[in-house]
Amino acid sequence: MSSSTAQRIIHLGVFLDVSGHYASAWRHPSTQAGRFLDLSYYKQLAGLAEQGKLDMVFLSDRYGIPDVYGNRFDATVRSISSSSAKLDPVTLITAIAAITERIGIAATSSTSFTEPFLTARQFATIDHLSGGRAGWNVVTSTSDNEARNFSRDRLLDHEARYERAQEFIEAVTGLWDSWEDGALLLDKAGGVFADAAKIHYAHYQGNYFQVRGPLDVPRSPQGRPVIIQAGSSEAGRDFAARFAEVIFTAQPTLQSAQSFYADMKRRAAAKGRSPEQVKIMPGVMPIVAESEAEARKIEASLSELVDPLAGLALLSDQINYDLSVHPLDEPLPELQTVTGMQSRLQLVSKMLQTERLTLRELGRFYAGSRMHRKAVGSPEQVADFMEEWFTGGACDGFNLMFPIVPDSMEQFIRLVVPELQRRGLFRTEYTGRTLREHLGLPRP
Numbered sequence: 001m002s003s004s005t006a007q008r009i010i011h012l013g014v015f016l017d018v019s020g021h022y023a024s025a026w027r028h029p030s031t032q033a034g035r036f037l038d039l040s041y042y043k044q045l046a047g048l049a050e051q052g053k054l055d056m057v058f059l060s061d062r063y064g065i066p067d068v069y070g071n072r073f074d075a076t077v078r079s080i081s082s083s084s085a086k087l088d089p090v091t092l093i094t095a096i097a098a099i100t101e102r103i104g105i106a107a108t109s110s111t112s113f114t115e116p117f118l119t120a121r122q123f124a125t126i127d128h129l130s131g132g133r134a135g136w137n138v139v140t141s142t143s144d145n146e147a148r149n150f151s152r153d154r155l156l157d158h159e160a161r162y163e164r165a166q167e168f169i170e171a172v173t174g175l176w177d178s179w180e181d182g183a184l185l186l187d188k189a190g191g192v193f194a195d196a197a198k199i200h201y202a203h204y205q206g207n208y209f210q211v212r213g214p215l216d217v218p219r220s221p222q223g224r225p226v227i228i229q230a231g232s233s234e235a236g237r238d239f240a241a242r243f244a245e246v247i248f249t250a251q252p253t254l255q256s257a258q259s260f261y262a263d264m265k266r267r268a269a270a271k272g273r274s275p276e277q278v279k280i281m282p283g284v285m286p287i288v289a290e291s292e293a294e295a296r297k298i299e300a301s302l303s304e305l306v307d308p309l310a311g312l313a314l315l316s317d318q319i320n321y322d323l324s325v326h327p328l329d330e331p332l333p334e335l336q337t338v339t340g341m342q343s344r345l346q347l348v349s350k351m352l353q354t355e356r357l358t359l360r361e362l363g364r365f366y367a368g369s370r371m372h373r374k375a376v377g378s379p380e381q382v383a384d385f386m387e388e389w390f391t392g393g394a395c396d397g398f399n400l401m402f403p404i405v406p407d408s409m410e411q412f413i414r415l416v417v418p419e420l421q422r423r424g425l426f427r428t429e430y431t432g433r434t435l436r437e438h439l440g441l442p443r444p
């Protein structure tokens with residue numbers, strides 16, 4: 001039974017950071033910061049997520065080392081392990097496909113630097129090799145310094161990035177559809193390998209891309225890998241409403257999450273899509289322990305280890321604006337619109353209206369959950385929070401941002417997953433094989 005016919009359940013993805021999402025996590029005594037180059041570590045982490053029956057493991061990406069802050073990478077490489085050094089996520093999920101059985105595997109790939117044919121081929125390949133578990137997080141990228149690794153001085157402007165992204169995704173889906181199901185005949189006796197009548201040119205003609213096709217990878221088990229998107233600006237929401245099947249978002253409060261949820265479902269319906277086929281999964285950082293007091297202690301210990309410049313380096317990169325031009329011990333003046341991630345600047349500016357933080361304090365804060373919601377407490381309290389958002393029209397699930405890896409992930413799976421299962425809010429066994437089946441999404 002797929003979850004679309006079953007009772008509505010919470011969908012859970014792991015937004016995997018190898019030491020943890022708290023920027024200081026790699027310094028925590030329990031983490032194994034050096035193991036990010038070691039496949040056996042990914043086997044351990046993905047295996048854990050699979051034991052917990054989670055929907056998917058997700059890898060983000062950024063092309064290069066964040067160095068917008070002060071126009072140098074010093075603050076990043078000093079203090080943020082996973083932004084300084086990591087493995088290529090598309091290659092990595094291909095390896096994770098081979099060492100897992102059931103869990104969905106999604107990676108980020110930008111529409112701003114590469115070509116649709118390559119991306120279509122990569123994700124169709126992963127979908128085959130994983131037996132239908134692939135997802136593509138479509139991003140437009142946020143910083144000019146990434147563009148400098150692709151023979152350009154700067155990113156296209158925000159609107160043009162989304163125009164290019166739209167063409168990119170239209171070309172990719174056209175290529176994925178260029179092989180019909182059943183085109184591969186393998187008829188040895190008749191001497192026909194594939195049915196030419198079931199393979200089509202894509203003939204995509206846009207301003208940015210002209211792609212003829214057909215793809216040279218047959219239609220993949222899911223028909224199309226699952227499309228994930230995370231833009232929250234006006235252009236980003238419009239794009240997500242047209243194409244995304246899973247939407248990631250940073251929502252600090254129940255009210256903001258409810259309003260985002262209602263808005264995205266309404267926009268999807270306006271584009272002629274079924275709102276149930278767009279799953280909204282805000283990020284959440286669960287800091288869970290046997291008791292609330294213990295969970296608070298964990299959070300305090302992580303906060304003590306934080307380098308505030310790490311938070312400022314991350315934020316500068318995401319908004320594509322060098323915050324080092326402002327004094328550290330004064331409040332951040334109001335910024336005009338930025339060319340990077342507009343929705344993130346709005347969240348930060350809104351918070352600064354009520355909390356008068358200096359830039360240094362903002363950096364310390366941002367290095368925690370980067371404006372994503374934290375859920376700190378006992379397993380029951382964290383489950384209460386998830387239930388309230390899920391049943392209160394704020395989400396279809398969560399993108400779990402574990403603060404310390406693997407510790408917080410183990411605790412969540414040992415303590416919170418059984419609590420959600422007891423409440424009938426989460427599966428006790430996988431009921432499907434593909435990521436689409438886990439998410440209750442139809443096969444296109």
Ligand SMILES: Cc1cc2nc3c(=O)[nH]c(=O)nc-3n(C[C@H](O)[C@H](O)[C@H](O)COP(=O)(O)O)c2cc1C
Binds near residue numbers: 060138229341
């Ligand atoms: C949970 C989450 C994960 C994201 N992951 C990435 C990523 O891996 N790479 C990236 O370049 N942008 C990432 N983004 C940024 C978005 O893809 C998008 O580019 C950004 O939100 C800018 O959109 P906006 O200007 O429409 O708000 C992420 C955003 C969120 C909320």
